[in-house]
Amino acid sequence: xxxxxxxxxxxxxxxxxxxxxxxxxxxxxxxxxxxxxxxxxxxxxxxxxxxxxxxxxxxxxxxxxxxxxxxxxxxxxxxxxxxxxxxxxxxxxxxxxxxxxxxxxxxxxxxxxxxxxxxxxxxxxxxxxxxxxxxxxxxxxxxxxxxxxxxxxxxxxxxxxxxxxxxxxxxxxxxxxxxxxxxxxxxxxxxxxxxxxxxxx
Amino acid sequence: xxxxxxxxxxxxxxxxxxxxxxxxxxxxxxxxxxxxxxxxxxxxxxxxxxxxxxxxxxxxxxxxxxxxxxxxxxxxxxxxxxxxxxxxxxxxxxxxxxxxxxxxxxxxxxxxxxxxxxxxxxxxxxxxxxxxxxxxxxxxxxxxxxxxxxxxxxxxxxxxxxxxxxxxxxxxxxxxxxxxxxxxxxxxxxxxxxxxxxxxxxxxxxxxxxxxxxxxxxxxxxxxxxxxxxxxxxxxxxxxxxxxxxxxxxxxxxxxxxxxxxxxxxxxxxxxxxxxxxxxxxxxxxxxxxxxxxxxxxxxxxxxxxxxxxxxxxxxxxxxxxxxxxxxxxxxxxxxxxxxxxxxxxxxxxxxxxxxxxxxxxxxxxxxxxxxxxxxxxxxxxxxxxxxxxxxxxxxxxxxxxxxxxxxxxxxxxxxxxxxxxxxxxxxxxxxxxxxxxxxxxxxxxxxxxxxxxxxxxxxxxxxxxxxxxxxxxxxxxxxxxxxxxxxxxxxxxxxxxxxxxxxxxxxxxxxxxxxxxxxxxxxxxxxxxxxxxxxxxxxxxxxxxxxxxxxxxxxxxxxxxxxxxxxxxxxxxxxxxxxxxxxxxxxxxxxxxxxxxxxxxxxxxxxxxxxxxxxxxxxxxxxxxxxxxxxxxxxxxxxxxxxxxxxxxxxxxxxxxxxxxxxxxxxxxxxxxxx
Numbered sequence: 001x002x003x004x005x006x007x008x009x010x011x012x013x014x015x016x017x018x019x020x021x022x023x024x025x026x027x028x029x030x031x032x033x034x035x036x037x038x039x040x041x042x043x044x045x046x047x048x049x050x051x052x053x054x055x056x057x058x059x060x061x062x063x064x065x066x067x068x069x070x071x072x073x074x075x076x077x078x079x080x081x082x083x084x085x086x087x088x089x090x091x092x093x094x095x096x097x098x099x100x101x102x103x104x105x106x107x108x109x110x111x112x113x114x115x116x117x118x119x120x121x122x123x124x125x126x127x128x129x130x131x132x133x134x135x136x137x138x139x140x141x142x143x144x145x146x147x148x149x150x151x152x153x154x155x156x157x158x159x160x161x162x163x164x165x166x167x168x169x170x171x172x173x174x175x176x177x178x179x180x181x182x183x184x185x186x187x188x189x190x191x192x193x194x195x196x197x198x199x200x201x
Numbered sequence: 202x203x204x205x206x207x208x209x210x211x212x213x214x215x216x217x218x219x220x221x222x223x224x225x226x227x228x229x230x231x232x233x234x235x236x237x238x239x240x241x242x243x244x245x246x247x248x249x250x251x252x253x254x255x256x257x258x259x260x261x262x263x264x265x266x267x268x269x270x271x272x273x274x275x276x277x278x279x280x281x282x283x284x285x286x287x288x289x290x291x292x293x294x295x296x297x298x299x300x301x302x303x304x305x306x307x308x309x310x311x312x313x314x315x316x317x318x319x320x321x322x323x324x325x326x327x328x329x330x331x332x333x334x335x336x337x338x339x340x341x342x343x344x345x346x347x348x349x350x351x352x353x354x355x356x357x358x359x360x361x362x363x364x365x366x367x368x369x370x371x372x373x374x375x376x377x378x379x380x381x382x383x384x385x386x387x388x389x390x391x392x393x394x395x396x397x398x399x400x401x402x403x404x405x406x407x408x409x410x411x412x413x414x415x416x417x418x419x420x421x422x423x424x425x426x427x428x429x430x431x432x433x434x435x436x437x438x439x440x441x442x443x444x445x446x447x448x449x450x451x452x453x454x455x456x457x458x459x460x461x462x463x464x465x466x467x468x469x470x471x472x473x474x475x476x477x478x479x480x481x482x483x484x485x486x487x488x489x490x491x492x493x494x495x496x497x498x499x500x501x502x503x504x505x506x507x508x509x510x511x512x513x514x515x516x517x518x519x520x521x522x523x524x525x526x527x528x529x530x531x532x533x534x535x536x537x538x539x540x541x542x543x544x545x546x547x548x549x550x551x552x553x554x555x556x557x558x559x560x561x562x563x564x565x566x567x568x569x570x571x572x573x574x575x576x577x578x579x580x581x582x583x584x585x586x587x588x589x590x591x592x593x594x595x596x597x598x599x600x601x602x603x604x605x606x607x608x609x610x611x612x613x614x615x616x617x618x619x620x621x622x623x624x625x626x627x628x629x630x631x632x633x634x635x636x637x638x639x640x641x642x643x644x645x646x647x648x649x650x651x652x653x654x655x656x657x658x659x660x661x662x663x664x665x666x667x668x669x670x671x672x673x674x675x676x677x678x679x680x681x682x683x684x685x686x687x688x689x690x691x692x693x694x695x696x697x698x699x700x701x702x703x704x705x706x707x708x709x710x711x712x713x714x715x716x717x718x719x720x721x722x723x724x725x726x727x728x729x730x731x732x733x734x735x736x737x738x739x740x741x742x743x744x745x746x747x748x749x750x751x752x753x754x755x756x757x758x759x760x761x762x763x764x765x766x767x768x769x770x771x772x773x774x775x776x777x778x779x780x781x782x783x784x785x786x787x788x789x790x791x792x793x794x795x796x797x798x799x800x801x802x803x804x805x806x807x808x809x810x811x812x813x814x815x816x817x818x819x820x821x822x823x824x825x826x827x828x829x830x831x832x833x834x835x836x837x838x839x840x841x842x843x844x845x846x847x848x849x850x851x852x853x854x855x856x857x858x859x860x861x862x863x864x865x866x867x868x869x870x871x872x873x874x875x876x877x
Contacts, residue, residue, distance in 0.1 A: 017842060018789050023665050023708070049624055050582045059582050061624070077586055131841050143587065166845030192800065193793050194755045196708035197701055197748075198664035200580040201618035201657060 012085045013130040014053035019168040023196040024048045028187035032180045042066045056087030075145040083136040089125040105173050109162040137161040229269040248283040260301045271311035281318035309352035323359040341378045354396035361403035376411045398438045405445040412449050428464045466505035473510035485532040496539040508546045515552035523564050530570035537577040544578050548588045560597035565606040572612035579619035590626040602639050614654035623665040656698045663705035680726045693742040700748040707755035731766045738775045750790035757797050761809040780831045785840040792846040799853050
């Protein structure tokens with residue numbers, strides 16, 4: 001559905017996706033190109049721990065296995081913003097990301113193409129995103145769960161994320177001005193759909 | 202015994218009016234500023250004696266007596282109790298209909314002083330309807346003086362704080378009178394509005410109809426003007442009244458939100474920052490009421506620095522000041538219930554120590570308030586994982602689960618619901634401290650509330666739990682218990698919790714890991730489980746239906762036997778109907794059930810062979826039932842996920858091109874590849 005056709009028809013609504021429910025798990029890899037053309041990559045397991053579509057809030061854990069120089073998995077806790085144009089738009093506005101950084105990273109996803117021009121004209125916020133096949137998010141790691149913060153790894157940056165709501169295939173690009181640019185995250189949901197639930201009292 | 206007291210009492214037996222007047226006056230003068238003398242007189246029973254001497258034919262004497270009784274009863278519980286006894290109040294109230302304004306004023310002050318000094322002023326009137334009715338009539342006297350109005354207003358508002366008062370008097374007579382007076386009040390002197398707004402504030406606490414009439418009389422603007430004024434007492438009353446109207450959703454949301462942000466929140470900031478303890482605490486109570494209405498007000502409270510104000514208050518309130526600590530903790534519980542930034546500020550401040558320390562006091566009301574605050578703070582994955590993990594919470598919490606006070610138990614259970622979640626390090630502490638045994642006992646409680654929260658906690662405990670934990674719980678509580686929750690649910694809320702328990706029990710992420718442990722407890726109860734799901738899918742409660750669909754999704758994964766059990770029941774027919782359900786959540790969950798039923802498994806829990814044959818037969822059956830047509834219809838669904846999943850299900854249903862011996866990964870790639 002073309003982006004500009006979404007402008008006047010719908011008002012934005014929270015984005016529901018069955019693959020973003022608490023307990024859903026994803027597996028994949030993260031890779032980064034070092035300056036000397038070597039490709040580092042490691043296995044990543046992501047678990048969604050809470051998703052509140054009415055707030056555009058998501059959080060979970062990320063387990064990185066076979067990280068270079070580490071003998072054991074490194075687990076972080078992350079919190080995310082769901083780009084729903086109600087609570088969060090495509091412009092980050094924090095975490096040291098400029099609008100140019102936003103455009104450069106979002107443009108890496110083909111699903112973002114219909115919004116590029118609108119973003120440049122500062123009109124991407126006018127679009128209802130809930131009917132789309134893709135969910136855009138930003139994931140920001142907040143702290144290390146099982147290692148100390150001076151372990152040599154950094155979580156200063158955040159991921160620009162694009163997830164296909166149907167297949168669950170997820171791509172992400174890590175942004176941190178002080179790290180190798182465009183480290184790529186690729187995730188797939190577990191083969192079978194099973195679901196557990198909780199509710200805060 | 203003090204001679205003067207003895208002499209005074211003797212003189213009160215005189216029949217000479219002048220002597221009586223002099224004596225009464227002297228007693229009053231002796232008591233002013235002399236609490237010991239006052240106490241001595243009261244102990245000797247001077248108040249009933251004075252009350253007997255009241256004679257409406259002699260206004261001067263009666264006036265003196267009222268003044269003296271007022272001094273004796275003011276700030277003295279024993280004296281006030283004697284005045285506020287049945288006959289004493291009747292006598293004094295009868296004076297309020299006198300033509301002598303001076304006497305009416307004195308009697309009003311006397312009654313007011315006494316009632317403000319007793320513990321439960323409303324009790325007297327709630328137990329004597331005639332007395333209350335006479336107060337109502339006095340209040341509604343159009344010619345009543347200011348002091349009479351103030352006195353009767355105090356009585357009425359005290360009674361209205363009590364929920365029992367609702368049914369015993371026709372309050373519409375009072376509200377109508379107040380509306381008439383508001384229309385004719387002199388707005389240049391807003392203080393004239395005080396008694397009417399005060400009574401209306403109390404009336405609208407529980408009475409929506411009166412609130413509605415307030416709006417129909419177009420008084421909201423007046424209220425907003427008063428809130429912007431300078432009179433503190435009146436502002437507090439007006440804010441409370443406004444909040445009552447918000448509580449009943451009688452105001453337009455946009456306007457209420459704006460008025461709260463611009464007027465009420467800044468006013469509350471000033472109240473909380475005031476040096477007067479009573480004003481601070483009143484501010485806390487009002488804040489609690491406002492932010493409980495909706496999340497936006499909690500956000501406004503954060504934006505207006507009210508959380509910082511609460512933290513500052515916490516520095517000055519000692520836990521030994523039970524009343525203040527309770528009110529503060531209740532405000533914390535309310536303001537932190539939905540907004541993460543508020544929680545973060547409290548947890549990072551010294552106020553958090555007050556929360557933790559309150560769990561261990563000997564005052565049940567303080568434990569309740571502390572537990573309520575802790576529950577609000579724990580409604581956050583981030584806090585559970587990190588900040589709360591450090592605190593020494595588990596011991597006092599477990600003690601509270603066995604508290605003799607039921608409200609303490611309920612609050613403790615509600616908090617445990619959050620603390621036993623999978624990502625909370627406190628879950629381990631809970632289990633290691635034998636908390637599970639206590640929890641399972643509470644699941645069998647005869648008290649409905651306790652049982653409900655215990656089941657909720659159990660559900661949360663089972664969220665993403667491994668098979669060992671599941672097996673342990675089933676061994677201890679039995680599948681029968683869970684089935685009974687669902688089959689004979691006292692109401693839908695219990696059924697919903699029960700079916701959620703089943704959902705969490707049947708959720709598996711790795712067939713290999715679950716193989717041994719799931720087999721026993723699910724297979725043994727397979728037939729009953731399927732019947733239970735079938736009945737739940739026919740529930741009129743959509744939430745129960747949705748959870749039952751998720752149970753089907755989980756139940757059939759990796760097990761041909763389970764798939765067949767489902768397909769041999771009425772469930773496939775029910776699923777077909779759900780494909781056209783108005784709720785997209787139901788449609789999506791249904792399609793997932795279909796996908797999982799026709800998924801090509803290569804592993805089976807029971808090592809069933811010929812999986813391909815069974816699958817083909819199942820697909821043929823689904824085709825015959827009309828699944829293909831129904832799913833095709835969903836390709837034009839208004840919801841993007843419904844469309845996408847329907848396409849996926851159709852591809853699985855129709856797929857003839859992949860060899861039955863193909864690799865599962867290839868199969869997955871094709872399934873996903875369709876929609877990329």
